[in-house]
Amino acid sequence: MVRYLRIDSSHPLYPQTLELRERILLAPVGYDIAAFESAYPAARDFLHFIAAIDHPQGERVVGVVCLIPNHPEKGVGKLMQMAVDPQRQREGIGRRLVIELERSAFADLGLKTLFCHAQETAVNFYLRLGWEVEGEAFDEAGIPHRKMVISAPEMGAEAATDAGGGELGLDQKAPYGV
Numbered sequence: 001m002v003r004y005l006r007i008d009s010s011h012p013l014y015p016q017t018l019e020l021r022e023r024i025l026l027a028p029v030g031y032d033i034a035a036f037e038s039a040y041p042a043a044r045d046f047l048h049f050i051a052a053i054d055h056p057q058g059e060r061v062v063g064v065v066c067l068i069p070n071h072p073e074k075g076v077g078k079l080m081q082m083a084v085d086p087q088r089q090r091e092g093i094g095r096r097l098v099i100e101l102e103r104s105a106f107a108d109l110g111l112k113t114l115f116c117h118a119q120e121t122a123v124n125f126y127l128r129l130g131w132e133v134e135g136e137a138f139d140e141a142g143i144p145h146r147k148m149v150i151s152a153p154e155m156g157a158e159a160a161t162d163a164g165g166g167e168l169g170l171d172q173k174a175p176y177g178v
């Protein structure tokens with residue numbers, strides 16, 4: 001069973017979460033967490049959404065995605081550091097993490113727009129989730145990227161009331177179309 005949760009730096013799974021980010025996203029471009037946080041100070045305020053599975057030696061983190069709320073301005077959020085363990089990719093874990101991040105960003109935090117800098121190879125993943133490409137390709141850490149965006153869903157009064165409940169709404173349906 002995969003468990004989805006939002007954690008902060010005091011959570012026991014936080015160190016594993018940093019290891020996963022480092023292994024999948026940072027090491028390939030020559031960074032470790034310390035170097036990343038010093039180059040990108042906002043990283044210390046990331047909200048972490050993780051996927052964890054049972055394992056005989058204790059829970060294992062197999063997916064992560066981060067959100068910086070109200071960045072670079074109020075009402076806007078940046079999705080960063082999206083990674084799923086290669087052994088567990090293409091099982092829907094990445095999709096579910098983005099849905100949980102969107103739910104939190106739009107329903108709980110009241111953000112209006114999300115954006116990310118998607119590696120070209122991941123653009124289709126976000127397109128499948130309803131995100132759209134904005135502008136031209138650009139280079140980041142030597143890798144071609146595209147800016148991608150998604151807006152908060154228009155919610156009627158009923159949907160807005162339903163949207164807030166539950167610990168991350170774990171097994172609830174997202175109130176917006178993804």
Ligand SMILES: CC(C)(COP(=O)(O)OP(=O)(O)OC[C@H]1O[C@@H](n2cnc3c(N)ncnc32)[C@H](O)[C@@H]1OP(=O)(O)O)[C@@H](O)C(=O)NCCC(=O)NCCS
Pocket residue numbers: 024082083084085088089090091092093094095096117118119121122123124125126128
């Ligand atoms: C990109 C990544 C996060 C996707 O996670 P995942 O758990 O494998 O994705 P899912 O299984 O939830 O896939 C959701 C959908 O996106 C599609 N998809 C997943 N990865 C894709 C990719 N790299 N390219 C195109 N489509 C992709 C899936 O086929 C699926 O499509 P469906 O709607 O038809 O079912 C994962 O492959 C990964 O960590 N890659 C390495 C790091 C990376 O590139 N991170 C993104 C940086 S911007």
